[in-house]
Amino acid sequence: MSDSDRLSVTLSSAPGNLPLVRHAIRGFLDASDVADPPAGEVLLAVTEACANVVQHAYVGDPEPGAIELEAELSGNRLVISVRDHGHGFAPRLDSPGAGLGLPVIASLTDRLEIRPTPGSGTEIMMAFALNEAA
Amino acid sequence: MSDSDRLSVTLSSAPGNLPLVRHAIRGFLDASDVADPPAGEVLLAVTEACANVVQHAYVGDPEPGAIELEAELSGNRLVISVRDHGHGFAPRLDSPGAGLGLPVIASLTDRLEIRPTPGSGTEIMMAFALNEAA
Amino acid sequence: MPTFDRRTVDERATVVVIEGELDIGSADALRSALDAAAAEGTAVVRLEAAGVHFLDSSALGVILAAGQRLAERGSRLELANATPAVRRILEMTLITRTVHVIP
């Protein structure tokens, strides 16, 4: 009776795990017959969100932390959240990146939400309206 | 019978209007007995959001466009939205800024939401939980 | 518009007294004022910030850039009497590594 598909994955925040993130999301989107576009847009947004966890969430910690990825598809609405339990969202003057991650995510999503994870860390929620493609 | 206070202001997206934005929000927060902190945090977040409209939303247009500012306080929850009718959220490699605006907003808010304005443009919704200060 | 009153004092510090709110509308004026202060060539450029009641990320970027340029030539940028509004964003961004904040 499931009219909604779900995916839930927890990975360590290592750069080498980003291809695994895409693999999991690709599999989920394929199984749900999501076409490309917008599958490629989704993969890019999710990679940027997870790359931010890898680069920023646990900065200064000796070990990588967790990336918790959840995807839910109901009807034509896809919601993906990326959660970390790091030190919380903070601007960084010494960011190794070019500052394109959040703007890229915001421009690919139909809604982007950023809020603290209860306890500690950050949760990013990305919503995509899938306008039935071929 | 109003247990909720509201403010609604529309301004032109000129840099010189940012002090007016702060003046309006300061007045609203004062009238509602919001202490500082968090009033200063709110002023900073709102300024950053409006500065983004000034610098990015209408880029390339001959005239400045509108900044629509709305604030609503109910109980200890303050929600401020900044809406433009510009060209939509897009990453800019030629941004004149240092890329600190969105991270500063995200770190000051209890929830940040970015979504397209129906029609065209961007709406940024910032929620603050006011934990009764002195 | 903020005003930027500049003078050179005995201890070879150039003091810039800033009054007003610093945002993208005044970033160019701030940049010019800091450039002019740096051009005095003193060992210290001190921003007297007691009169700054608002400072956004664009002003912070201007101050940070000035602090870096001064550090490169062996001078330093000091920020004196920062108000809570100024401290807030300084602390959030840990800018205190480049700019010397004086209580």
Place this chain on the structure above:
Amino acid sequence: MPTFDRRTVDERATVVVIEGELDIGSADALRSALDAAAAEGTAVVRLEAAGVHFLDSSALGVILAAGQRLAERGSRLELANATPAVRRILEMTLITRTVHVIP
């Protein structure tokens, strides 16, 4: 890990054939490959991107920086046979001003 196969062709272009997915895990390898290609000193550095099925904003940043450095010395960076995944982010960021995209 992506592979970066480099060779110099007659027309004085250094061609870098890239296969794989480009994200923060491969940004350093991409940077080294582009630096090595630029060091050949040819007028053109061409990225053969038909085998790039994913490219994120960090890889874009590396490519943009390489394109700027090449432009400064009068050379140019070309990106050939971009897949839809690559075009998507190029177009979103209008990077086509610095990098010459070849259909």
